[in-house]
Amino acid sequence: MDKTYQPNTIEQKWYKTWEENGYFKPSGDTEAKPFCIIIPPPNVTGSLHMGHGFQESIMDALIRYHRMQGDNTLWQVGTDHAGIATQMVVERMLAAEGTSRHELGREQFIEKVWQWKAQSGGTITRQLRRLGASPDWSRERFTMDDGFYKAVQEVFIKLYEDGLIYRGKRLVNWDPKFHTAISDLEVLNEEKQGHLWHFRYPLADGSGHLVVATTRPETMLGDTAVAVHPEDARYRHLVGKTVKLPLTDREIPIIADEYVDRAFGTGCVKITPAHDFNDYEMGQRHSLEIINILDADANLNDAVPAQYRGMERFAARVQIADDLDALGLLEKVEPHTLKVPHGDRSGAVIEPWLTDQWYVKTQPLAEEAIAAVEDGRVNFVPKNYENMYFSWMRDLQDWCISRQLWWGHRIPAWYDNEGNVFVGRSEEEVREKYTLDADVALRQDDDVLDTWFSSGLWTFGTLGWPEETKALQAFHPSSVLVTGFDIIFFWVARMIMLTLYFKKEVPFHTVYVHGLVRDSHGQKMSKSKGNVIDPIDLIDGIDLERLVQKRTTGLMHPQDAPKIEKLTRKDFPHGFSAFGTDALRYTYYSLASTGRDIRFDVGRIEGFRNFCNKIWNASRYVLQNCEGYDCGQDNNGDFELTIADRWIVSQLQRTETSVRQALDSYRFDLASQTLYDFIWGEYCSWYLELSKPILKDENASNTIKIGTRRTLIRVLETLLRLAHPLMPFITEEIWQRVKTLACATGDTIMLQPYPKADSHKVDEEAETAIAWLKQVVEAVRNIRGEMNISPARKIPLILRSGSIRDKALLEQAHSLLMQLVSLEAITWLGAGEPTPTSATALVGEMELLVPMAGLIDVKAESARLQKEIDKLTKEFQRGQGKLNNPKFVSKAPAEVVSREKDKLAETESARKRLQQQLEALSRL
RNA sequence: GGGUGGUUAGCUCAGUUGGGAGAGCGACGGCCUUACAAGCCGUAGGUCACAGGUUCGACCCCUGUACCACCCA
Numbered sequence A: 001m002d003k004t005y006q007p008n009t010i011e012q013k014w015y016k017t018w019e020e021n022g023y024f025k026p027s028g029d030t031e032a033k034p035f036c037i038i039i040p041p042p043n044v045t046g047s048l049h050m051g052h053g054f055q056e057s058i059m060d061a062l063i064r065y066h067r068m069q070g071d072n073t074l075w076q077v078g079t080d081h082a083g084i085a086t087q088m089v090v091e092r093m094l095a096a097e098g099t100s101r102h103e104l105g106r107e108q109f110i111e112k113v114w115q116w117k118a119q120s121g122g123t124i125t126r127q128l129r130r131l132g133a134s135p136d137w138s139r140e141r142f143t144m145d146d147g148f149y150k151a152v153q154e155v156f157i158k159l160y161e162d163g164l165i166y167r168g169k170r171l172v173n174w175d176p177k178f179h180t181a182i183s184d185l186e187v188l189n190e191e192k193q194g195h196l197w198h199f200r201y202p203l204a205d206g207s208g209h210l211v212v213a214t215t216r217p218e219t220m221l222g223d224t225a226v227a228v229h230p231e232d233a234r235y236r237h238l239v240g241k242t243v244k245l246p247l248t249d250r251e252i253p254i255i256a257d258e259y260v261d262r263a264f265g266t267g268c269v270k271i272t273p274a275h276d277f278n279d280y281e282m283g284q285r286h287s288l289e290i291i292n293i294l295d296a297d298a299n300l301n302d303a304v305p306a307q308y309r310g311m312e313r314f315a316a317r318v319q320i321a322d323d324l325d326a327l328g329l330l331e332k333v334e335p336h337t338l339k340v341p342h343g344d345r346s347g348a349v350i351e352p353w354l355t356d357q358w359y360v361k362t363q364p365l366a367e368e369a370i371a372a373v374e375d376g377r378v379n380f381v382p383k384n385y386e387n388m389y390f391s392w393m394r395d396l397q398d399w400c401i402s403r404q405l406w407w408g409h410r411i412p413a414w415y416d417n418e419g420n421v422f423v424g425r426s427e428e429e430v431r432e433k434y435t436l437d438a439d440v441a442l443r444q445d446d447d448v449l450d451t452w453f454s455s456g457l458w459t460f461g462t463l464g465w466p467e468e469t470k471a472l473q474a475f476h477p478s479s480v481l482v483t484g485f486d487i488i489f490f491w492v493a494r495m496i497m498l499t500l501y502f503k504k505e506v507p508f509h510t511v512y513v514h515g516l517v518r519d520s521h522g523q524k525m526s527k528s529k530g531n532v533i534d535p536i537d538l539i540d541g542i543d544l545e546r547l548v549q550k551r552t553t554g555l556m557h558p559q560d561a562p563k564i565e566k567l568t569r570k571d572f573p574h575g576f577s578a579f580g581t582d583a584l585r586y587t588y589y590s591l592a593s594t595g596r597d598i599r600f601d602v603g604r605i606e607g608f609r610n611f612c613n614k615i616w617n618a619s620r621y622v623l624q625n626c627e628g629y630d631c632g633q634d635n636n637g638d639f640e641l642t643i644a645d646r647w648i649v650s651q652l653q654r655t656e657t658s659v660r661q662a663l664d665s666y667r668f669d670l671a672s673q674t675l676y677d678f679i680w681g682e683y684c685s686w687y688l689e690l691s692k693p694i695l696k697d698e699n700a701s702n703t704i705k706i707g708t709r710r711t712l713i714r715v716l717e718t719l720l721r722l723a724h725p726l727m728p729f730i731t732e733e734i735w736q737r738v739k740t741l742a743c744a745t746g747d748t749i750m751l752q753p754y755p756k757a758d759s760h761k762v763d764e765e766a767e768t769a770i771a772w773l774k775q776v777v778e779a780v781r782n783i784r785g786e787m788n789i790s791p792a793r794k795i796p797l798i799l800r801s802g803s804i805r806d807k808a809l810l811e812q813a814h815s816l817l818m819q820l821v822s823l824e825a826i827t828w829l830g831a832g833e834p835t836p837t838s839a840t841a842l843v844g845e846m847e848l849l850v851p852m853a854g855l856i857d858v859k860a861e862s863a864r865l866q867k868e869i870d871k872l873t874k875e876f877q878r879g880q881g882k883l884n885n886p887k888f889v890s891k892a893p894a895e896v897v898s899r900e901k902d903k904l905a906e907t908e909s910a911r912k913r914l915q916q917q918l919e920a921l922s923r924l
Numbered sequence B: 001g002g003g004u005g006g007u008u009a010g011c012u013c014a015g016u017u018g019g020g021a022g023a024g025c026g027a028c029g030g031c032c033u034u035a036c037a038a039g040c041c042g043u044a045g046g047u048c049a050c051a052g053g054u055u056c057g058a059c060c061c062c063u064g065u066a067c068c069a070c071c072c073a
Helices: A007-020 A050-068 A083-096 A106-120 A122-130 A146-161 A217-222 A277-286 A313-326 A363-374 A385-393 A427-433 A451-455 A470-475 A485-503 A535-540 A544-552 A558-571 A581-591 A602-626 A643-664 A668-696 A702-723 A728-738 A764-787 A804-820 A858-884 A886-891 A894-922
Strands: A034-038 A072-076 A165-175 A180-182 A187-202 A209-214 A225-228 A242-244 A251-256 A268-271 A330-343 A351-360 A379-381 A413-415 A421-423 A478-484 A508-514 A795-800 A823-828 A838-843 A846-851
Touching (some): A007 A122, A007 A535, A007 A728, A034 A050, A034 A470, A050 A072, A050 A122, A050 A478, A050 A508, A050 A535, A072 A470, A083 A106, A122 A535, A146 A165, A146 A485, A165 A330, A180 A351, A187 A268, A209 A217, A217 A313, A225 A277, A313 A330, A363 A385, A363 A485, A379 A385, A385 A485, A451 A485, A485 A508, A535 A581, A581 A668, A581 A728, A602 A668, A602 A702, A643 A668, A643 A702, A643 A764, A643 A804, A668 A702, A764 A795, A764 A804, A764 A846, A764 A858, A795 A804, A804 A823, A838 A858, A838 A894, A858 A886, A858 A894
Parallel strands (some): A034 A072, A478 A508, A795 A823
Antiparallel strands (some): A165 A351, A187 A209, A187 A330, A225 A268, A413 A421, A795 A846, A838 A846
């Protein structure tokens, strides 16, 4: 093995092997438990960001964990056509080429999109492979492939036939940039500083005026009423009268409605049913006229007086305010903060606009979907997301599913010239179904479906539905959905609704919700902030100049480049070294505590790269000492286990239990921590060191040496399997080298059984023995360290006042101790023998003495002792305070009290001994 | 305005039935020790946001406050 761990040389090699050998496919074992994860489909033309990296790493850990447990495991993979996002990208490309989709026409445009997909569609799946993700690539799906389109059609038609999809003219959220309707969820409300204008509307009878307050003066041209609260004494007498709407020749009524907030503005509001959701509702209640004054670009249309026609909406706002002012109708303008709706993709200010759209009636679907979570058929992890889900589901509006886009699933509906609607799989089927003559002209709906409509069918659509396939039978419902909280409404809720309706079962049993990946300062990663980290750069490494370049090119606001460059140079003065996939994945896991966002700190990935290196080198040590030797491969051979062997095996059992427990409860952070502690803290730091004296000892028996090698190699082999779901590459690379020595068979670690604790191997005797040994070692090391005794220098150790147990333990550990702390001799001081002046430490009742002659400075040792004594004194006082409290003694459980008493006695005894030692030193 | 999560070492974070505050990174001191300097050994550093309450005992449970983040209206 190379001396240093080089991830790049092993990762791609193993991935290729795995994929070529079909290891990612389900075992197909129908007796085994099924385990299935359906990937949240990334945008087909997208590229991997930190959020993906995190999410895919979690899924892969679960998949590998279950696969190793022998489950019939499927990770279903696929990509999403991402309607708006993809169309936007292609339109931008066309614009750069000086053309547009309208010039190309629908068919050619869609052809262009497919070309773009063919060209850039492989990026994300290639990157998934770099992460070590192990989905069954042979089953890869795309939301626009033929089979999936069939599922989408079936669902649309069935819902339509069942009366759950309808077409209607309503106010929708209109995106004037993309010229499409969008759903409520795709609208982001941003707080903005604006104004509140107060305008006078003259009463038609000439008896005065009303003052209305509005944030959107331009819509006044579409006002069809003025509303006041029915109990508002200021205005009650005016209800039923009319006002003359300024700038127009219309008279509009004054109405009373509970919805009016008396405290807002003047308590009089203008009502524009065509351009405000609340006003629309009120218009319905009062049968008001609806006057649409905007066109698809959100410019004023021909329904307004001539001088405003064609005017841009925000220009019109200023103009109308000015004109009213000129007429003396502007009473005042106040600063006002308001929520302005924006399209999540376009960023354009959204207009409520009256159009014909398709809707899903959600309430009947929601009821069952709520019940499924209430009764535990679907569980959220962490649990508190269920409340978020409930509160949204209980207040669900109908879902607008039509989009005025070209890229997507075209709505399977046709119209005749009279505007009658026919829904079916194709024009032919529609003609047959509705017995339409050949001479009836039919035209298909131009719109496509919301991308989330098709994503909603993802769990069963990818498995072959509407065919009753074997995969569908075996793997649906899926086991776990791994997703971010941000798409619980967009996707999770809709999947639950649609799947329950069509499959009569839930799409998944568990929803694991992870947090957002942020930068180390807690900022969201975004191109415009220039703080994006590309996971691939962490794997392969990138130098500072290339990183700066990457972050500062293609910016929406090029003027930010210097700021971004400065920040980048400050945060990452050396760019990133090539940390490798395993280190990256391990970092994700270590940060994956539930219910909070994660701040990605590059310092941590370095630590885990070092951890990989540690495993690498430990394995080198083990192999050096095992290859070519008898490691007990012959299970019947003679071998003998030392206390250290029994101890590490015992610790391994406990680690196996904890890691499994952590993975079963989605605590990847705890799993990674537990493994790290065991591998580095116990196996490497202690066990490998403990093995050295034995393997080097020429007097040690062969059976003991075999036992040690056997333990070295078998514990290593086991921990590789234990770690494999988290760090697939390095574990495979090393496993291939150790498997034979450890008597494992098989072609890949991927398909080995996942380690399971054997409670018979838990050995408390060995654990106490090694715990004692560690205490002694640490006490001597402390003296060495504090006294600056060179590690190379051998020192004598004298023991005094030990118990029979101490003596027995020493007997057992004598030679190990000699080596571990580099001693020249260990001697027991007999009763009455003179004590040399020494540095002192305590292990229980036993005193450790390191004679000072030539080694130790009295002053330094006195200071060290004093520090120890101070610590003990504090502890003593704490304990004494507790025990002096009669309430504690009478009310606390007896075992707590007695533990406290023992502790106090120990502390006091230790303190006294050290005190004596200190006094002895001061007499010198 | 309603809701959720958070506040623990300089930084990033653990801390599950309430009973002596932990890790990694960073800092400081010492080591090229035959697996590993991407390492080893040692050390320092915390009124667990604040204020009350419950309790013999609170980082943990309850109430309130402040600040941060996010969701919804």
